[in-house]
Amino acid sequence: MRYTTQFLLSALAAAQFPAPDVPEVAFLGRSNVGKSSLLNTLVGEKTARVSQTPGRTRAINFFALLDARQQRKLMFADLPGYGYAKISKSISAGWQEFIEPYLAIRSTLKLCICLVDSNVPAQQPDRQLIDWLRASGREFAVVATKIDRLSGNERTRNLLALKKGLELEDVLPVSAKTGSGLKDLWARIDAAGKND
């Protein structure tokens, strides 16, 4: 692991966000997309598990990433999972009060990592999120999770369908289970961290 990670806090309102001091990367995705699993592999199981304690699933959980000299280099923001299949009208109830303001006001936010399931066709809430990010001018990368579940042909087909469905030039396939794609994902994250 290239960084030591420190769980900072769970915020339920903008007033509780940590001071914006270093470049930040946010992780967004529908519930069950594999966000916790991916974060566990990126920041270390012990740290990310903190975010799974009761009451923290509706919060934004912040993690600080420290280099070898214990200097804070990056911040990760783990946003609440949105839009379980039943909710069709909007991304989720908390979106407007909470997630949208975070995305709109967070001055240090350099990159939004939007997770979509590589096994599932493009979904309306993902489309909504991506359209919103496009309109807001926020930099984002779409990551397709659980790629280990697909054979070579399915992989190609599904990634192409996701790109089409979400109107993207690129989707980054990853697996928290096998570690596939994580190197490329870290490259995107590190590039965002240098983009001051």
Ligand code: GDP
């Ligand atoms: P979250 O709700 O987005 O935090 O999703 P979780 O990380 O809890 O994962 C949801 C389900 O998908 C769990 O059953 C995980 O074991 C499974 N899962 C997550 N990532 C992967 C992956 O990379 N490969 C496979 N095969 N399963 C995964």
